[in-house]
Amino acid sequence: MTLxxxxxxxxxxxxxxxxxxxxxxxxxVHSALxxxxxxxxxxxxxxxxxxxxxxxxxxxxxxxxxVVLVIFAxxxxxxxxxxxxxxxxxxxxxAAILGVVAAIGLGATMIAGFRGxxxxxxxxxxxxxxxxxxxxxxxxxxxxxxGVLLAALVGAIVISRSGSDR
Amino acid sequence: xxxxxxAVLRCLLVLGAFLTLPxxxxxxxxxxxxxxxxxxxxxxxxxxxxxxxxVADGVKFVQKESIVPGxxxxxxxxxxxAVALVPYLVALLAxxxxxxFGQGNLVGQDLDLGLFFVLAAMSVGVLGTxxxxxxxxxxxxxxxGMRVAAQLMSYELPMVLAAASVAMLAGTLSLIGxxxxxxxxxxxxxxxxxxxxxxAGLAELxxxxxxxxxxxxxxxxxxxxxxxxxxxxxxxxxxxxxxxVLAGLTTVLFLGGWAGPWSDQxxxxxxxxxxxxxxxxxxxxxxxYPRLREDQVNSLAWKVLVPLAxxxxxxxxxxxxx
Numbered sequence: 288m289t290l291x292x293x294x295x296x297x298x299x300x301x302x303x304x305x306x307x308x309x310x311x312x313x314x315x316v317h318s319a320l321x322x323x324x325x326x327x328x329x330x331x332x333x334x335x336x337x338x339x340x341x342x343x344x345x346x347x348x349x350x351x352x353x354v355v356l357v358i359f360a361x362x363x364x365x366x367x368x369x370x371x372x373x374x375x376x377x378x379x380x381x382a383a384i385l386g387v388v389a390a391i392g393l394g395a396t397m398i399a400g401f402r403g404x405x406x407x408x409x410x411x412x413x414x415x416x417x418x419x420x421x422x423x424x425x426x427x428x429x430x431x432x433x434g435v436l437l438a439a440l441v442g443a444i445v446i447s448r449s450g451s452d453r
Numbered sequence: 454x455x456x457x458x459x460a461v462l463r464c465l466l467v468l469g470a471f472l473t474l475p476x477x478x479x480x481x482x483x484x485x486x487x488x489x490x491x492x493x494x495x496x497x498x499x500x501x502x503x504x505x506x507x508v509a510d511g512v513k514f515v516q517k518e519s520i521v522p523g524x525x526x527x528x529x530x531x532x533x534x535a536v537a538l539v540p541y542l543v544a545l546l547a548x549x550x551x552x553x554f555g556q557g558n559l560v561g562q563d564l565d566l567g568l569f570f571v572l573a574a575m576s577v578g579v580l581g582t583x584x585x586x587x588x589x590x591x592x593x594x595x596x597x598g599m600r601v602a603a604q605l606m607s608y609e610l611p612m613v614l615a616a617a618s619v620a621m622l623a624g625t626l627s628l629i630g631x632x633x634x635x636x637x638x639x640x641x642x643x644x645x646x647x648x649x650x651x652x653a654g655l656a657e658l659x660x661x662x663x664x665x666x667x668x669x670x671x672x673x674x675x676x677x678x679x680x681x682x683x684x685x686x687x688x689x690x691x692x693x694x695x696x697x698v699l700a701g702l703t704t705v706l707f708l709g710g711w712a713g714p715w716s717d718q719x720x721x722x723x724x725x726x727x728x729x730x731x732x733x734x735x736x737x738x739x740x741x742y743p744r745l746r747e748d749q750v751n752s753l754a755w756k757v758l759v760p761l762a763x764x765x766x767x768x769x770x771x772x773x774x775x
Binding site for chain 2: 314317320323343344351352356358413414
């Protein structure tokens with residue numbers, strides 16, 4: 288086992304462990320902060336797989352913005368710093384089962400698709416190579432995604448406007 | 454072996470810069486602000502014009518008792534200052550100072566994606582303030598934390614957009630590459646981007662006039678209300694380190710980094726001079742402008758800076774394609 292593999296393993300354990308803590312924590316704020324650790328560890332994994340661009344974007348967008356958004360929403364909606372502030376719903380077991388099924392499904396897809404492939408020697412995740420791939424092989428999915436995002440944006444504006452002046 | 458020595462030496466240099474430059478900016482703030490307000494500022498500590506004031510402050514902070522409020526969320530409260538401080542140290546690793554007497558570029562680590570790396574590190578730093586606001590168990594801290602979160606969400610976007618515009622023009626995300634591609638006419642072509650980047654950076658650091666989260670007249674000290682001693686000192690150091698990182702980034706992206714006479718030999722001097730100049734502007738802004746109200750903070754971001762940054766990107770696109 289090389290050093291890189293060892294570090295990858297440690298990061299993966301941190302990611303999964305903090306994800307579990309995030310789900311089981313009794314305090315909502317702690318859940319959000321454990322999520323930061325999970326996302327950071329996943330960014331580290333990306334880095335080890337030479338996907339530098341994805342790693343930094345992961346930190347910039349998810350840790351820097353999405354988690355802040357989550358915390359902001361928590362703060363606005365209720366006093367969320369106390370003990371037992373995370374609600375336990377009856378759906379939690381269903382959610383857990385769904386989560387496990389999704390993990391198995393995605394993992395199987397990954398193993399079936401990429402087993403035995405090695406990334407040694409070529410740097411797949413630089414900004415240049417990702418940009419090149421996006422605008423040559425993946426133009427159509429890219430444009431469709433931007434359309435979906437635009438629709439979501441318009442939807443958000445419509446929802447937030449309705450009620451004040453229809 | 455020499456590679457290892459080189460890497461360790463670079464890390465030590467960055468650590469040295471991290472421990473001295475923020476203090477320099479802090480001292481400059483003391484003195485410059487004082488003279489702008491017809492005062493003289495610290496004069497006693499150290500003898501000559503109070504040069505050792507911040508050292509004396511540091512000694513005082515170390516002696517203070519470390520207090521955690523009873524209502525606080527202990528772990529979050531204790532961890533927050535470190536989360537605020539460390540990312541700026543990491544960010545400083547990637548900011549280049551330029552050629553050093555023909556010995557190559559003075560930089561902690563030249564990264565292929567330096568720009569994204571620094572922006573990502575800066576965006577983590579502000580989580581520390583947020584954690585302080587949430588973990589203190591104090592209503593003023595809590596409201597301050599909410600304002601921090603609102604401010605961050607508004608200003609992250611224009612900042613990244615303005616930086617992206619320069620990267621597009623330079624055709625690279627490496628900070629050294631951007632500074633080397635820089636040409637004097639960019640000062641004009643990227644002026645809106647420069648303004649947007651600088652203003653959004655000020656807001657991200659919660660420096661006046663964007664210090665609504667700390668507003669001492671309304672919120673005592675916002676997220677930092679319950680902090681004292683070393684932990685408070687770490688937050689202060691994070692603030693000044695943030696100024697250094699912002700000034701360094703502005704210099705490298707928009708002001709040409711080490712561009713100047715004899716830049717092969719003295720490039721690093723030019724970069725440092727420009728960093729000091731931008732830091733002075735940060736301090737000047739604190740003295741010159743009154744604090745923005747919370748709604749003004751957010752409308753400035755969404756109604757002025759974001760459209761301006763988007764227009765700048767559109768203009769840069771035209772330049773690049775043409």
